[in-house]
Amino acid sequence: MSTPIDISEEAGVRYLHFGSEWVQGAMRIRRPNALELAYTREMMAGLLLRDADAWPRTALVIGLGAASVTKFLYHHCPQARIQVVEIEPRVVAAAHQFFRLPDEDARLAIHVGDGAEYVLNTQRRFDYILVDGYDRNARAGVLDTLPFYQAVRARLTDSGLMAVNLFGRSRGYRASLERIITAFDDRAIAFPSCDSGNVVAFGAAGEAVELPLAELRERAQALKDRTGVDLLPTVTRLEQAGSLPGGRLVL
Incomplete structure (x- = not known):
């Protein structure tokens, strides 16, 4: 039985659902290219971890949803070639019809298929791999396994980063992070x-990341000025959570 795909609107925001009240994506209708949900903004925190001149030139997005992350990369990282992998063709159709997903071109390619199989079978390498794939019950399945994460790491470039949304895995959150x-x-x-209960985790390959708190704040301010995405509160929460020992982010 196929999963229903539902669209709702409230207070100027359009939402994507997979047959339940759980929100799988959102778009503010008057700001279609902005990141409406807090966790999607935090998925972009990888842009703080590398110099601006090293922003991704190749990106892989696993799980299209309402296309928020894809559109952000498309509009704010014009140098990037973006590969999207989405298992459900109706999600691709809904993203085009309701969420302003751009048509495919030289910079944007959409592959309908299994994200894990794609990672295991491709020989391409990516600067940024973003994983946000769930079923109607918020289960990630094979996308939350050690072999998958190992395969993702093998597909990263020397300055590559993985970002993964751990939403819906409250009981298994620690286990996911350990993997x-x-x-x-x-x-x-x-x-x-963040406010929604989502936890975004990052994994780094290649070049070390070592950033003092002051530089993190400077980069967050520059990202806000450049794209409108405000990750300054995220940096503050990292500091308050004790995630910056010695006042530095080391990854």
Whole structure:
């Protein structure tokens, strides 16, 4: 039985649902390219971890949803070639019809298929891999396994980063993080839960990340000025959670 795909609107925001009240994506109708949900903004925190001149030139998005992350990368990282993998063709159709997903072109490609199979079978490498794939019961399945995270790491470039949304795994959140830590040889960090309850985790490959708190704040301010995305509260929560020992983010 196929999963229903539902669209709702409230207070100027359009939402995507998979046959339940759980929100799978959102778009503010008057600001279609903005990141409406807090966790999608935090998925972009990887842009703080590398110099602006090293922003991704290749990105892989697993799980299209309402296309928020894809559209952000498309509009704010014009140098990036973006590969999207979405298992449900009706989600792609809904993203085009209701959420302003751009048509495919030289910079944007959409592949309908299984995200884990794509990672295991491709030979391409990516600067940024963003994982946000769930079924109607908020289960990630094979996308939350050690072999998958290891395969993702193998597909990252020398400055590559993985971002993964751990929403819906409240009971298994620690187990998910342990799998990421194992796959990335301890080069992983979980950002403290944002208002929605989502936890976004990052894994790094290649070049080390070592950023003083002051520089993190400077980069967050520059990102806000450039894109409108405000990650200054995220940096503050990292500091308050004790995730910056010695006042530095090391990854």
